[in-house]
Amino acid sequence: xxxxxNDGELLECAGLVRRFGERTAVDGVSFEIAPGETYGLxxxxxAGKTTTIRMVCGLLHADEGSVRIAxxxxxxxxxxxxxxxxxxxxxxxxxxxxTVRENLRFFGRLYRLRGRALERxxxxxxxxxxxxxxxxxxxxxxxxxxxxxxxxGAALVHSPSLxxxxxxxxxxxxxxxxxxxxxxxxxGEEGMxxxxxxxxxxxxxxxxxRIGIIDHGRMIAEGTQRELVATVAERDRVLLTASGExxxxxxxxxxLDRVDRVDVGxxxxxxxxxxxxxxxxxxxxxxxxxxxVDVRIRGVEIVEPDxxxxxLHLTGTALRx
Amino acid sequence: MxxxxxxxxKDLRQRLRDKSxxxxxxxxxxxxxxxxxxAFSNINLHAKVGVVDLxxxxxxxxLSQVLGSPELSDTVTLRxxxxxxxxxxxxxxxxxxxxxxxxxxxxxxxAGGGTPPSPTVLDDVDHAxxxxxxxxxxxxxxAQINADRLSVQTALAAGVPAASTTELAARAAxxxxxxxxxxxxxxxxxxxxxxxxxxxxxxxxxFFMVGFGARSYFxxxxxxxxxxxxxxxxxxxxxxxxxxxxxxxxSLVSLGTVTTVSWLVFGARWADPFGVAVLCAAMAVAxxxxxxxxxxxxxxxxxxxxxxxxxxFALALLGGNFVYASASPPALRRLALFTPNGWALRGFTxxxxxxxxxxxxxxxxxxxxxxxxxxxxxxxxxxxxxxxx
Numbered sequence: 001x002x003x004x005x006n007d008g009e010l011l012e013c014a015g016l017v018r019r020f021g022e023r024t025a026v027d028g029v030s031f032e033i034a035p036g037e038t039y040g041l042x043x044x045x046x047a048g049k050t051t052t053i054r055m056v057c058g059l060l061h062a063d064e065g066s067v068r069i070a071x072x073x074x075x076x077x078x079x080x081x082x083x084x085x086x087x088x089x090x091x092x093x094x095x096x097x098x099t100v101r102e103n104l105r106f107f108g109r110l111y112r113l114r115g116r117a118l119e120r121x122x123x124x125x126x127x128x129x130x131x132x133x134x135x136x137x138x139x140x141x142x143x144x145x146x147x148x149x150x151x152x153g154a155a156l157v158h159s160p161s162l163x164x165x166x167x168x169x170x171x172x173x174x175x176x177x178x179x180x181x182x183x184x185x186x187x188g189e190e191g192m193x194x195x196x197x198x199x200x201x202x203x204x205x206x207x208x209x210r211i212g213i214i215d216h217g218r219m220i221a222e223g224t225q226r227e228l229v230a231t232v233a234e235r236d237r238v239l240l241t242a243s244g245e246x247x248x249x250x251x252x253x254x255x256l257d258r259v260d261r262v263d264v265g266x267x268x269x270x271x272x273x274x275x276x277x278x279x280x281x282x283x284x285x286x287x288x289x290x291x292x293v294d295v296r297i298r299g300v301e302i303v304e305p306d307x308x309x310x311x312l313h314l315t316g317t318a319l320r321x
Numbered sequence: 322m323x324x325x326x327x328x329x330x331k332d333l334r335q336r337l338r339d340k341s342x343x344x345x346x347x348x349x350x351x352x353x354x355x356x357x358x359x360a361f362s363n364i365n366l367h368a369k370v371g372v373v374d375l376x377x378x379x380x381x382x383x384l385s386q387v388l389g390s391p392e393l394s395d396t397v398t399l400r401x402x403x404x405x406x407x408x409x410x411x412x413x414x415x416x417x418x419x420x421x422x423x424x425x426x427x428x429x430x431x432a433g434g435g436t437p438p439s440p441t442v443l444d445d446v447d448h449a450x451x452x453x454x455x456x457x458x459x460x461x462x463x464a465q466i467n468a469d470r471l472s473v474q475t476a477l478a479a480g481v482p483a484a485s486t487t488e489l490a491a492r493a494a495x496x497x498x499x500x501x502x503x504x505x506x507x508x509x510x511x512x513x514x515x516x517x518x519x520x521x522x523x524x525x526x527x528f529f530m531v532g533f534g535a536r537s538y539f540x541x542x543x544x545x546x547x548x549x550x551x552x553x554x555x556x557x558x559x560x561x562x563x564x565x566x567x568x569x570x571x572s573l574v575s576l577g578t579v580t581t582v583s584w585l586v587f588g589a590r591w592a593d594p595f596g597v598a599v600l601c602a603a604m605a606v607a608x609x610x611x612x613x614x615x616x617x618x619x620x621x622x623x624x625x626x627x628x629x630x631x632x633x634f635a636l637a638l639l640g641g642n643f644v645y646a647s648a649s650p651p652a653l654r655r656l657a658l659f660t661p662n663g664w665a666l667r668g669f670t671x672x673x674x675x676x677x678x679x680x681x682x683x684x685x686x687x688x689x690x691x692x693x694x695x696x697x698x699x700x701x702x703x704x705x706x707x708x709x710x
Contacts, residue, residue, distance in 0.1 A: 057552045082554040093545030097338050102331075110553035156547070208605035212437070 009086075010193045011056065011162055015065035018051050024204045025051040027217040028065070028168035031066030033195060033210075035161065038188040040208030041197040042307070043272050046319075049197040049219040050090070051186060055165050056195065057087045083111060090167045092151045097141035100131050100150055103139060104157050111158035129153035129183075144177035152183060162193045169203060181207060201307040213311060220314050228310045235260055237281035237309045240272045249295045256289070258282050263317045275312045280305060324555040328429065328563025329570070332537065336571055350526040351582045362656040368451035369398050371408040371420030371443075378428025384421065384440065384462050388455075396454070400614045405441070412443050418451035419444050421459055431466065439463075507517035516590055516673035517582030517666065519583030520576070521601070523644040524662045527572045527608055527638060532629030534568040534612035539622035540589075561616065565609045572605035590676035591669065599682050600626045603689040607661035610696035636660045646670070 009032040018026040026048040030067055033039045041049050054060040056067050058074045058081075067074040072081035104122045108114075113121060126132040129149040134142060139150065148168070155163060165184065169177045184207055188194050198204055204211050205225055205300070213221040221228055234313050242249070253262045253274055259282075261275040276282050279302045292295050303309070311317075336342045370388060374381045389399045400417060402408040408420035420443040430437035440459055444452030476485075538560070541547040550560055568622075580597055583589035591597050611632060619625035637643065639653065640662035646654060657663030668685030 025393045054548075059548055059551055079554060083551060085552065087549060087552040089545045089548055091545045093549045095335065095544075095546060097335055098331070098688065102334070106327060107553075110324050110550060110555060112323055114323065 008034060010037075010070055011195065012068040013052070013056065013065070014063050014068075016052060016067070017064035018048075018055060018060060019063050021281070023320055025217050026062075026246055029212075029214065029217070029219050029277035031212050031219065031222060033162070033193045035193050035207045036100060036188060036191045038184065038196060038207055040193040040211040041195065041214055042199060042201065042204045042211060042311075043197075043214035044199055046130050047199075047214045047216055049199075051217075052214070053164055053195070053197060054146055057085055057164055058082050059087075061238065083158065084161040086155035086158070086163045087166040088152050088155045088163065088168055090170060094139050094147065094150060094154060096139060099136050099138050100142070101135040103150065103154060108157040108166045113158060114247055118157075125153045125156050128156065136144050141202070145173060145179065148176050149183075152180065160192070163187055164195045167199070168196075169198065169200065182315065184319070192242075198208065200310070205307055211307065213307075213314060215311075215315050221310065225307065228307060229287045229305045231310060231313065234277050235275050235305055235309055235313060237303040237306070237312065238274040238276055238283065239299075239301040239303065240274070240286070240290070240297055241266070242272055242295050242297050243270060244290075245293055245297035246270070246272060246295060248293050249290060252289055252293055253286065254283070256285065261312050263312060265317075273308075273311055273312055324553065325563045325566065326558050329566035332564055333568035333570060335412050336533075336567070342571075345529055345533075346526055346571065347578055350519075350522040350575070350579045353526075354515060354522040354579060354583055355587050357514060357518040357522065365616070367396060368419060368454055369400065370451070370455050371402045371411055371417040373402045373405050373408045373422040375405070375425040375642040376423045376427040380428040380437075380466065381423040381429050384423060384459065385592075387462050388421070388458055391538070393458070405443070409443055412445050413457045415445075415447075418448035419429075419455045421455055431470065434470075448487055480639070490620040512670055512673045513588065513590060515587045517645060517670060519579055519587065519589045520597075520669040521662075521666055523576045523579035524604055524640075524665060525633075526579075527604065528574050528611075528633040528662070529629075530568055530572050530575075530608050530613045531615055531632060532626050534609075535615040535619060535625035537620050537630055538564060538616045539619070539625055542644060543622065557569055557573060561613060564616075565613055568612050569605045569609045573601060573607045576601040576604060589673075591672035592661060592675050593672055593681065596672045596677060596682040598666065600665050600672075600685060600689075603686050603693075604661060604665050606692045607689050607696070610693045610700070614700045616705075617700050617707075639663065641666050649710050658688065659692070661689040661692045664692070 011031075011033040013032070014030050016026050016029045017024065029048065029052055031039065031041075034179045041052065043049050051060065055062045056074065058067075058079060061075065064222060069084050071080040072079065072084075074081045074085075095106070097105070098106070101122060104125055105118060108118045108121055123132075126135050129152065131142075131146060131150060131153070142150065152168065163184075168180055168184075172180065181203060184194055184196060188207070188209070193209075196204070196207060208225070210222065210224055211250065212219050213227060221231065246269075250262045250264060250272060253259050253272075259274055260277070261273075263273050265271050265273055274286065276286075283300070283302070287297060287300075325338065342462045367503070372385050372388065374385065385399065388397055395422075402411060402420065405422045408417070408422060412420055422441040424438040424440065427437050427440070434674075440463065442452060442456045444455075497525060514560060538547070541560075547560065577598070580589070580591075580601065584591070615629050615632065616626055619628055639656045640646075640660035641653075642662055645661065646657055646666055649657070657666075664685040667688075668682045671681035680693050
């Protein structure tokens with residue numbers, strides 16, 4: 001189905017709703033992506049990012065709302081619109097007992113590529129993901145980073161207009177992560193629309209032209225990084241690594257005048273994040289309060305307004321991994 | 322269509338690279354069928370039989386004569402022993418396979434019209450077949466004597482003078498009970514063991530494809546490739562159809578290889594290669610239908626494995642893959658008609674006994690077709706009951 005009212009957007013998601021029994025995983029999510037634009041969908045685990053992506057790719061039907069790509073509605077059936085999507089799942093979705101080339105050929109054939117056209121595309125993708133030398137090796141003999149690159153390459157064989165990446169850097173070593181981010185940046189520059197989900201704020205900050213923040217299935221903010229950061233105005237984030245009665249400290253902090261939000265996070269649950277106006281002048285008061293409630297401060301960091309601050313400001317909680 | 326063939330091709334390539342699949346579907350059935358053929362086809366019985374004549378009369382001598390007759394000379398070698406204990410020792414020592422003891426007073430009791438003491442067969446657990454042979458011959462001899470006595474008694478009761486008893490007995494002894502039964506079946510060709518068990522084992526191992534195929538679906542689901550395939554512009558049933566096509570090809574190749582090797586190497590014989598090919602193809606279709614059913618029934622790889630195992634062993638036991646269908650109890654033979662392998666093995670049995678063409682395979686094909694259609698309908702119903710994603 002083609003819609004002539006399409007305003008040059010490549011992807012249009014309108015009012016997407018998806019329920020699983022009593023639970024609403026995605027609740028009225030709408031956003032658009034223009035050709036050549038990299039759009040970041042960020043939010044904590046369980047926010048609804050993957051469910052949204054599965055609806056975009058036609059892997060899950062929407063209970064309400066619609067997904068259109070280049071004006072064509074996407075459904076779980078064999079839609080021509082699906083031809084325009086390249087889907088990179090979060091986990092490595094390849095056949096370990098097939099070679100690198102066989103994997104790429106197989107995914108190319110699913111999109112009706114064959115013969116010389118298929119081989120040309122396979123060669124181009126091998127070059128793109130820097131695996132030409134390993135083309136005849138089985139996937140289970142590749143390193144983790146190589147598999148990650150091939151995982152992305154498999155979505156590019158049919159030259160999609162929209163590349164959808166579902167948290168492609170989860171569990172990836174820093175070097176591979178850097179390579180993946182570089183590739184995604186390049187795809188955007190080459191005119192491909194990219195939908196990128198992550199819960200790493202710094203990735204969204206580095207890559208995305210526009211960002212949608214999703215939490216509890218709802219889109220709570222959307223815009224460029226600059227627009228989103230502007231919503232927290234002059235607020236800084238104070239990160240205190242501490243031990244002791246943190247719950248008591250948090251509730252006491254909330255009573256302070258210039259404190260906007262407070263939450264406890266970090267890998268070990270020992271980091272207190274405080275969103276404040278003018279952190280530098282408030283810092284002595286925060287430290288004094290810690291002393292009074294028997295909380296021992298082991299580290300202090302003040303972070304200028306960023307997406308993490310936006311998320312804390314909007315949701316009252318830190319974005320956790 | 323191209324996506325369907327791409328999936329089938331990819332699956333076949335993966336199976337060809339899987340050594341366990343190669344062993345299970347090609348090597349194992351050939352080896353097992355060959356071993357069964359060797360185990361059952363070379364039964365060359367020759368029994369060393371001891372005779373203990375404690376009677377010393379003509380009736381006991383007659384039994385020795387029968388056992389030592391020219392008809393049994395290729396099968397039985399006789400040795401005499403003075404006592405039952407000596408014969409028992411010889412059996413236990415393995416010098417002879419079995420022995421028959423004719424008790425004292427055997428002839429006298431027969432002549433006097435009384436009840437004679439029974440001859441005894443001494444056997445050994447390691448030579449049950451020889452003991453069975455001796456028991457059969459002895460029972461047959463005693464039955465002949467009983468028939469003679471009955472006819473003399475009948476004649477005497479009818480008023481024949483008692484003086485004629487000896488003459489009557491001699492004349493009755495001339496009238497032997499039938500010595501052999503002639504079997505008049507559809508053909509004169511006996512079914513070779515390997516002609517039955519080669520396809521039997523081939524089908525049994527191909528049944529494992531059911532679990533193999535179903536598991537591959539769930540493996541794809543786990544490793545995320547199923548999502549990746551589903552994100553492509555392909556129909557909703559394409560994955561199942563593609564996998565079914567590869568299962569069909571692999572099953573057909575497996576059964577074809579087993580029957581061909583059994584024919585060339587182990588001497589299996591079927592009247593009609595066309596019939597064999599058609600039965601193999603029909604069984605491959607049945608395996609595809611079962612695989613699809615298990616895939617739809619199960620929710621996890623482990624469930625698929627469990628359901629497939631139950632189906633495989635139930636069908637193999639009911640259908641007669643391990644024992645000749647003709648040797649099964651009647652109830653089991655009737656149940657075999659509800660299994661595709663039961664029907665296929667009926668077809669292979671007919672082909673193995675010299676019946677060719679459609680008369681051998683028409684009924685089995687119909688039976689397998691009904692089973693496959695019922696399975697397919699059940700699968701479709703289950704698919705419809707499942708809520709779409």
